[in-house]
Each structure stands twice: as structure tokens, then as C-alpha cells.
Amino acid sequence: MSVSVAKAPAASVPIKKSRFLIVGGASLVGSASAERFLHDGAAEVVVFDNLSQGSLTALQHLRSNPRLKIVAGDVMRLPQLLAATRDIDGVLHLAALMSLSMDRDPWTGLDVNIRGTQNVIEACCLAGVKKLVMASSSAAYGYGPGIVGKLSESTPFYSAGAPPGAILYGASKIIGEQLCRDAYRKRQLNYLVVRYATVYGERQHYRAANALYIIETHDRVRRGQRPRVLGDGSEVKHFVHVSDVARANAAAFAAEATDVAVNISGPRTTTTLEIVRLVTELAGKDLEPEHVEPDPAMVRLTSGGAWSLEHGLAEHLIGWRPEIDMREGIGRLIAWREQNDGANGA
Amino acid sequence: MSVSVAKAPAASVPIKKSRFLIVGGASLVGSASAERFLHDGAAEVVVFDNLSQGSLTALQHLRSNPRLKIVAGDVMRLPQLLAATRDIDGVLHLAALMSLSMDRDPWTGLDVNIRGTQNVIEACCLAGVKKLVMASSSAAYGYGPGIVGKLSESTPFYSAGAPPGAILYGASKIIGEQLCRDAYRKRQLNYLVVRYATVYGERQHYRAANALYIIETHDRVRRGQRPRVLGDGSEVKHFVHVSDVARANAAAFAAEATDVAVNISGPRTTTTLEIVRLVTELAGKDLEPEHVEPDPAMVRLTSGGAWSLEHGLAEHLIGWRPEIDMREGIGRLIAWREQNDGANGA
Numbered sequence: 226m227s228v229s230v231a232k233a234p235a236a237s238v239p240i241k242k243s244r245f246l247i248v249g250g251a252s253l254v255g256s257a258s259a260e261r262f263l264h265d266g267a268a269e270v271v272v273f274d275n276l277s278q279g280s281l282t283a284l285q286h287l288r289s290n291p292r293l294k295i296v297a298g299d300v301m302r303l304p305q306l307l308a309a310t311r312d313i314d315g316v317l318h319l320a321a322l323m324s325l326s327m328d329r330d331p332w333t334g335l336d337v338n339i340r341g342t343q344n345v346i347e348a349c350c351l352a353g354v355k356k357l358v359m360a361s362s363s364a365a366y367g368y369g370p371g372i373v374g375k376l377s378e379s380t381p382f383y384s385a386g387a388p389p390g391a392i393l394y395g396a397s398k399i400i401g402e403q404l405c406r407d408a409y410r411k412r413q414l415n416y417l418v419v420r421y422a423t424v425y426g427e428r429q430h431y432r433a434a435n436a437l438y439i440i441e442t443h444d445r446v447r448r449g450q451r452p453r454v455l456g457d458g459s460e461v462k463h464f465v466h467v468s469d470v471a472r473a474n475a476a477a478f479a480a481e482a483t484d485v486a487v488n489i490s491g492p493r494t495t496t497t498l499e500i501v502r503l504v505t506e507l508a509g510k511d512l513e514p515e516h517v518e519p520d521p522a523m524v525r526l527t528s529g530g531a532w533s534l535e536h537g538l539a540e541h542l543i544g545w546r547p548e549i550d551m552r553e554g555i556g557r558l559i560a561w562r563e564q565n566d567g568a569n570g571a
Numbered sequence: 572m573s574v575s576v577a578k579a580p581a582a583s584v585p586i587k588k589s590r591f592l593i594v595g596g597a598s599l600v601g602s603a604s605a606e607r608f609l610h611d612g613a614a615e616v617v618v619f620d621n622l623s624q625g626s627l628t629a630l631q632h633l634r635s636n637p638r639l640k641i642v643a644g645d646v647m648r649l650p651q652l653l654a655a656t657r658d659i660d661g662v663l664h665l666a667a668l669m670s671l672s673m674d675r676d677p678w679t680g681l682d683v684n685i686r687g688t689q690n691v692i693e694a695c696c697l698a699g700v701k702k703l704v705m706a707s708s709s710a711a712y713g714y715g716p717g718i719v720g721k722l723s724e725s726t727p728f729y730s731a732g733a734p735p736g737a738i739l740y741g742a743s744k745i746i747g748e749q750l751c752r753d754a755y756r757k758r759q760l761n762y763l764v765v766r767y768a769t770v771y772g773e774r775q776h777y778r779a780a781n782a783l784y785i786i787e788t789h790d791r792v793r794r795g796q797r798p799r800v801l802g803d804g805s806e807v808k809h810f811v812h813v814s815d816v817a818r819a820n821a822a823a824f825a826a827e828a829t830d831v832a833v834n835i836s837g838p839r840t841t842t843t844l845e846i847v848r849l850v851t852e853l854a855g856k857d858l859e860p861e862h863v864e865p866d867p868a869m870v871r872l873t874s875g876g877a878w879s880l881e882h883g884l885a886e887h888l889i890g891w892r893p894e895i896d897m898r899e900g901i902g903r904l905i906a907w908r909e910q911n912d913g914a915n916g917a
Contacts, residue, residue, distance in 0.1 A: 328753075331689075331750060331753055332689060335685055335686075335689075335746065339681055339685065340681075343677075343678060343681075367727065367728075371727055378731075379731035379732075381713065381717055381727035381728055381729040381730065381731075382713075382727055382728040382730070382745075383727040384727065384728070384745065384749075385724075385725035385727075389749040389750075389752045389753040389756065390753070392745065392749045393746055393749050393750070393753075396742045396745045396746045396749070397746070399728075399730065399738065399742045400681065400739055400742045400743070400746075403730075403735040403738045403739050403742070404677060404735075404739070406735045407674075407677055407735040407736070407739075410735065
């Protein structure tokens with residue numbers, strides 16, 4: 226077998242004056258990215274979403290911007306993507322089901338995450354899109370006892386002891402990344418994969434297992450209930466604030482780098498106990514956490530001890546580093562929730 | 572979220588007097604397994620295949636057996652699987668595209684390996700099949716520099732530096748395995764995953780990248796051409812003879828073990844140079860190998876040095892160990908090829 230490998234065209238898509246499509250954009254990351262791209266002078270930002278998990282409320286604060294366009298569409302419908310990618314310079318692909326949804330419905334999850342990505346790639350190639358930025362996840366390194374130490378981009382995928390839904394999610398992201406590599410090799414599609422740590426921030430939803438440590442704690446303490454900590458609370462987590470993720474997405478388009486995956490994570494790791502204490506403090510409550518045993522049927526994303534998602538390669542290749550620490554980020558999330566009481570995040 | 576976990580029914584399906592469906596059975600592993608099950612007294616063996624890659628010639632030697640039934644069917648067609656699983660005790664799921672085919676056509680490969688497995692599982696659950704034995708692969712541990720040492724069933728998936736087609740194949744197997752775990756948890760489907768080393772033997776086809784070291788060498792030396800060795804020939808490979816695989820499949824059904832994956836590999840590892848020398852010698856030729864550099868566009872499955880696929884867990888859980896060493900196995904393959912000149916394996 227032989228494959229012709231031609232040189233791909235220039236991979237930099239500056240935000241200013243360019244046109245972007247955000248697939249799965251009526252979401253936490255999508256809305257912050259749209260805001261960022263509009264702020265940085267994008268000629269147009271088209272949000273494409275089927276609203277099955279996302280919500281237009283996530284875009285409410287941007288609706289008055291004439292450069293924002295919202296298109297109802299589904300990643301499973303290639304013709305809709307073909308129509309939406311016309312005249313687009315850069316596509317940000319966010320549409321995916323995460324571990325909790327994957328556990329509930331693996332058929333839909335694998336369809337959206339794999340066939341959906343195939344459709345996005347196909348549309349990018351046919352429309353001559355200059356660069357695809359694809360959202361992947363630290364889930365591409367898996368879960369369980371193997372997750373320990375500094376995770377670089379060449380860390381393997383650990384699955385022993387992890388729940389099926391989480392493994393299916395991580396493996397679907399590995400497949401999506403490889404479909405991008407395949408398209409770069411065979412069809413010269415420039416792409417950059419961004420592997421996010423757990424994203425949190427304003428317009429937070431309830432679909433990410435690890436982000437629940439923040440918002441479920443906030444839900445409890447503002448009702449005056451003691452926050453709950455699973456086990457001893459020493460489980461290490463790595464978060465990244467959504468505004469840092471939005472900047473990373475913009476940097477991924479602007480960079481010359483192509484055909485590569487980079488980690489996107491916050492300044493430092495934390496533990497579930499630290500999160501619970503910080504949320505409680507920033508919510509202005511004086512409540513001692515109670516330690517509870519996890520429900521065995523719950524999808525838990527555990528690690529092997531001290532670990533971190535290293536973002537040095539992103540700094541090197543796309544000139545990005547995180548700016549928001551957990552105290553500032555959780556403060557912003559709580560302030561947003563207090564102002565938007567009752568509004569579900571997307 | 573909560574999931575009810577009921578105890579699954581007894582997981583042993585003795586071969587004698589039981590009825591089996593072999594999905595993707597017109598193949599190297601399928602034909603040897605059908606032969607084994609018929610020899611061990613199965614009441615019926617139904618081979619289900621769409622013949623897109625397999626061939627009925629692989630089953631020619633069994634066609635006179637009245638307990639063998641051949642059904643034209645496609646894993647992508649759930650109704651065909653539902654019809655074929657009626658009154659079946661055990662399903663052996665072999666239908667898959669491997670790395671080379673995955674590289675050529677990832678859409679079809681992911682469809683067959685993932686949606687195909689979903690369909691097989693669905694049919695097993697609806698028909699009340701007592702046990703599913705699913706073929707996985709050492710590809711579930713990946714390729715490249717990380718593949719070194721003794722690979723046990725908890726080894727992670729290495730992908731850094733591996734070609735997209737090989738990673739897509741390995742990840743699709745990981746997903747198939749997890750879909751089985753998910754079905755065991757939610758629907759009490761007993762299953763056993765068998766992760767094969769590179770399978771070789773009588774009725775060998777040209778679709779497995781590593782098995783090409785054997786049959787391409789044989790093709791050359793019997794034309795009087797010097798055999799070719801890639802690089803210095805020190806690349807370590809682990810094979811398993813198809814008759815050992817057929818016995819492993821039978822043992823997987825008969826065992827009480829369920830909800831687990833086991834490695835199935837030959838007595839010891841080898842190198843590409845050893846393979847080439849052994850094939851040349853057993854073909855009765857006196858030809859020195861020539862060392863060539865690999866074509867960069869070729870899909871190569873490399874490792875990090877000395878490694879082996881450990882089969883101790885299979886011995887412990889299903890009472891199986893390999894019997895055929897490479898000298899005997901390659902001798903049998905060459906004898907079969909000499910007798911069946913021109914017949915393509917399936």
C-alpha cells in the first residue's frame with residue numbers, strides 16, 4: 226500500500242477577520258470560545274448545535290452581536306455540516322458525549338463522537354477549511370491506578386479498573402484524534418488537537434463527572450447543607466477555567482503548528498477536599514464537609530495518586546499558558562451562578 | 572445515576588451438544604474454530620459471513636459435515652444477526668477489519684468493528700445467548716516504543732509513534748471489549764474476550780500486517796527470490812498458531828470464567844529475521860535474506876524491543892496453553908500452501 230503525502234497548506238488562521246464554525250457550540254466551551262473569537266475580531270462566528278445537550282441560554286449574552294450566527298444542525302447529518310462549513314476558515318469541533326452520557330447511552334455516544342467527527346472532517350476537507358481544532362480530553366490518557374505523575378502528550382491510555390463509560394469516552398477521543406491524523410496524511414487537512422483537563426467556569430453544566438465536585442458542592446452549601454466529600458478527599462484532579470480554554474482554542478487556530486495534540490490544563494492540580502473547602506469558603510458558608518462513601522453504581526473517574534496534565538507543549542507550540550487559578554475561577558463561577566439563579570448551564 | 576447489577580447466569584457453554592454461531596467465520600480463525608467445535612461434538616456450527624473479506628474456500632474442507640451451516644449475513648444488519656442467533660448457545664464474534672484495511676478505509680473499519688460489535692451484543696442479549704466470545708487482539712496494547720517487556724492484561728494502550736490505521740484498529744478493539752463489559756453489567760450477558768497475538772497457519776490470508784512476514788517470504792523463496800528482511804530483522808513478534816487459537820476459543824466457551832479478557836499467544840516470541848530464516852529453511856531453499864529499508868508509506872507495527880504477550884491468565888482461567896511452536900506451525904502452513912497452490916486464504 227502506498228499513500229501520497231503532499232505538503233499541507235499554511236496552518237495559521239488568525240482570529241481577526243476570519244470566519245469560524247463552532248460545532249457543538251451552544252455549550253460551556255463553545256459559548257466562551259465564541260465570545261473570545263468575537264472579542265478578537267472574527268468576521269463571523271457560526272454556532273452549530275442540535276441542542277440535544279447544549280442550550281441557547283449559553284449564548285444569550287452574545288445574541289446581540291451581529292457577527293454571531295446560530296444554526297440548528299446535527300453532527301450526524303453530513304449535509305447540514307456541508308452547508309455550514311461553506312466559506313468558513315476555521316472549524317472548532319466540540320460536539321461530543323462525555324463519560325456520564327456515554328455510560329447511559331453508548332450507541333449514541335459512539336455515534337456522535339466517532340461518526341460525528343468523521344462527518345466534521347469530511348465537511349472540512351470538502352469545503353477547504355484551513356484548519357480544524359478538535360477538542361479532546363485528558364480522558365485520552367484514561368483513568369485508574371496508571372494515572373500518576375506528569376502526563377505528557379505521549380502518555381499511554383490506561384483503562385484497567387476504570388468504568389466502561391469512561392473508557393468508551395476516552396477511546397472515542399483517541400479515535401477522533403487519529404481520524405484527524407489520517408485526514409492530514411491523506412487529504413492535507415491541517416488540524417490541532419486540544420486535550421482539555423476538566424473544564425469549569427461560567428455557564429457550567431451538570432454533564433462532566435469531575436466538574437460535579439464544584440457545582441454539587443455549591444448546590445448543597447447554598448441550601449445550607451454540609452458539603453460532601455467522597456472518601457478522604459485526597460483524589461487529585463486537574464481543572465482548567467473555560468476562559469483559558471477559549472484562549473487556547475484561539476491560539477490553536479492562530480499558531481503555525483499542525484498535525485499535533487497538546488494538553489490544556491490549569492496552573493496546578495487540586496484535590497476533591499480542596500475543591501469542596503474552596504467552594505464552601507467562596508460561597509461564604511461555614512460548613513464542615515462530611516465524608517461519604519461513593520455509590521458503587523456511580524461513574525467515578527479515579528487516578529493512581531499525584532498526577533498532573535502537563536501543558537508545556539502547548540506553551541511551546543501555540544504560545545499559550547493558563548492564567549486563572551482555582552480560587553479566581555471558582556469565584557467567577559459562583560458569582561455567575563448567584564446572578565443567574567435557576568439558569569441551567571449548557 | 573444507578574445501574575442494577577444482577578447476577579449473570581452460569582457462564583459455561585460446553586462444546587459438546589451445544590449450538591454455535593461464528594460471526595465473520597469464513598476466515599482463518601473461523602474455519603479452524605468451526606473445525607474444532609465440530610470435532611468436539613457441537614450439535615451445530617453456523618458460520619455467518621458477508622464474504623467481503625472472507626471466502627467460502629476457507630470452509631471447503633468442512634462442507635460435507637451436516638452439522639455445519641453457512642449463512643450469508645452482514646454484522647451491519649441487525650435483523651440478519653437476530654435471525655441467525657435464534658436457538659444459539661454460544662456466539663464467537665470474529666468479524667473485524669484489521670490495521671491494513673482500517674488504514675485503507677477507516678469509515679468501514681470503524682463501522683464493522685464498533686457498530687458490528689454493538690449489533691452482535693444486541694442480538695446475543697435479545698436471543699438469550701449463554702455466552703459471547705469476542706476476538707480482540709494484542710493491538711489493544713498498541714504499538715511503538717512503549718511495547719516492551721511482558722504484556723499482561725492490565726497493560727495500557729500505547730499509541731505514540733504508531734500509524735493511524737493501527738491505532739484506530741486497537742482503539743476499536745478496546746471499545747468492543749468495553750461494550751461487552753457494559754452489556755454484562757446492564758444486561759447480564761456472559762462474555763469472554765480473547766486477545767490474540769498474530770494468528771498464522773493453514774488458510775492464511777494477506778490481511779494481517781505481521782503475518783505477511785511469513786507468507787510474503789514464502790511467496791518470494793518459492794519463486795527462487797531472496798527473502799527480504801526489514802532493517803536488521805531484530806523486531807520482536809509474537810505469533811500464535813490458528814489451531815491453538817481454535818482450542819482457546821473452545822476453552823473460552825467451556826470455562827466458568829466470565830467478564831474478563833485473556834491473552835492468547837504462542838509458546839514464545841520470535842524476530843522477523845528468525846521468521847524469514849525459518850520459512851526459507853522449511854521451504855527447502857538455500858537463500859540468504861537481503862536487508863531492505865521499509866517503505867515509509869507502509870503500515871508497520873513496531874515495538875520498543877523485547878516484549879511478549881503473556882498467556883498465564885488464560886491458563887489460569889480457561890485452562891488453555893499453546894501447543895504449536897513456530898517450526899511446527901510454519902511447517903504446517905507451508906505444507907498447506909504447497910497443497911493448495913493458488914488458493915487464496917481467507
